[in-house]
Amino acid sequence: MTLWSALQAAGFASVTVASALGAATLARRSLAGRLEPWALHWTRAGFLLLGGALAAGGRWPLLPLQQWGLLSWLIFFAVLHVHRVPAFKGRTAVVAGLAGWALSAGAWLGLR
Amino acid sequence: MAAPAPFHEHMPRQALALAGWAASWAVLEACLRAGGLDDRRQLLAFLAGLALAGAAAVLAARRPLFLLFTSVRFAVTQGAFLIAAVALGLAATRLGGPAALRSDAVLRSLWFCALLAVLAASMLTVTWKRRPYDLARAGFLLVHTAPSMILLGALWGRLQGQGSWLVRIGCASLLLGSAWMFYLKPPLKRRQAARKEAGP
Numbered sequence: 010m011t012l013w014s015a016l017q018a019a020g021f022a023s024v025t026v027a028s029a030l031g032a033a034t035l036a037r038r039s040l041a042g043r044l045e046p047w048a049l050h051w052t053r054a055g056f057l058l059l060g061g062a063l064a065a066g067g068r069w070p071l072l073p074l075q076q077w078g079l080l081s082w083l084i085f086f087a088v089l090h091v092h093r094v095p096a097f098k099g100r101t102a103v104v105a106g107l108a109g110w111a112l113s114a115g116a117w118l119g120l121r
Numbered sequence: 122m123a124a125p126a127p128f129h130e131h132m133p134r135q136a137l138a139l140a141g142w143a144a145s146w147a148v149l150e151a152c153l154r155a156g157g158l159d160d161r162r163q164l165l166a167f168l169a170g171l172a173l174a175g176a177a178a179v180l181a182a183r184r185p186l187f188l189l190f191t192s193v194r195f196a197v198t199q200g201a202f203l204i205a206a207v208a209l210g211l212a213a214t215r216l217g218g219p220a221a222l223r224s225d226a227v228l229r230s231l232w233f234c235a236l237l238a239v240l241a242a243s244m245l246t247v248t249w250k251r252r253p254y255d256l257a258r259a260g261f262l263l264v265h266t267a268p269s270m271i272l273l274g275a276l277w278g279r280l281q282g283q284g285s286w287l288v289r290i291g292c293a294s295l296l297l298g299s300a301w302m303f304y305l306k307p308p309l310k311r312r313q314a315a316r317k318e319a320g321p
Contacts, residue, residue: 053303060299064292073214076224080207087200093193116208119215 013065017078020058021113024085027051028110031103045103049092052106056085073120080116084109129188135198139236143206146170146232153231164280167231171238190246199240206233234276241269260306263298267291 010018030048034041059082066075091097091105128134149170153163178186189195210224220226227233244265251258274287 053299057296057299057303060292060295064289064296071228073211073224076207076211076228079228080204080211083200083204083207087197087204090193090196090200094197112204112208116211120211 011065013062013075013078016058016062016065017074017081020055020060020062020078021081021117023051023055023058024081024106024110024113027055028107031106034103035100035107041099045099048103048106052085052088052092056082056089059085077113077116077120081113084113127188128185129192130194132194132198135189135195136202139198139202139239142239143202143232143236146235147230150231161280163231164276167234168276171235175242187246187250190243191250195243199236199243203233203236203240206236234272237268237272241272244268257306257310260298260301260303263294264302265298267295267298270294 027048027050030044030051034044034048059078062078063075063082066072066078071079088102088106088109092102097105125131128138146167149166150163153166158166206227207224209222210227213219213222213227214224221230248262248265251261254262268291270291271288274285274289274291277287278285
């Protein structure tokens, strides 16, 4: 396993944890106050690791899996900025995170 | 009736503007290719066109442009647009779509570079807005100047065959800056706040 693929796997695992926490807050609103900061924390960690994977991945044009990494990095770039828009904070941001994760996972399955 | 949201807050109109921006560069790229220009000359024409468009935009609409480039909603719109472009490329590659839509072609195209140039310009404008600079903003500054370095390095690499060092510096800035912003700054801030509360 290369460094970039290990970082990519760790990054995707982090955003998967974030999405699971986000899904839990949607299922039980009473948990939102406690879980949303943790979901954001895991999203940030995933974004950082996916960025690390891109940095370690070498020159362009990228391999298909690295292109998927770029797509995922862009998705979580947008998700982190959605959290910064006051009107989108809370439920909308969580739904955006889940949709982003679904797109990223769908693209990965498509590549396989 | 409520007044419509200003352009820098209106995401659908921003998406349309980005589509127009990308489409005009795609048309220009097709014209340059039809004119028989090689990759290097296309890039030089791109840089000249970008400089002209940037200068004209700053002269004609400095204030609206500043508001747009520093809007978080515009950052989200740009993210969504770039996601759509890369996803389209991956889907075309996987499903055997037209060569011009496949991810290798998309990532090397002038229209994708033009979208990245807008992203880099937005991030530099946000950095400018955050003056005066101090240590607490180091992470934010590193993160928001890094994409410009990466883009410059990538363009320089395509023109001269060198420039990967600039890309590496950009990537390192992005990672260090993110780590500072997300993990190092919050505990420092908490400690400072606790010290203030405790008093002299």
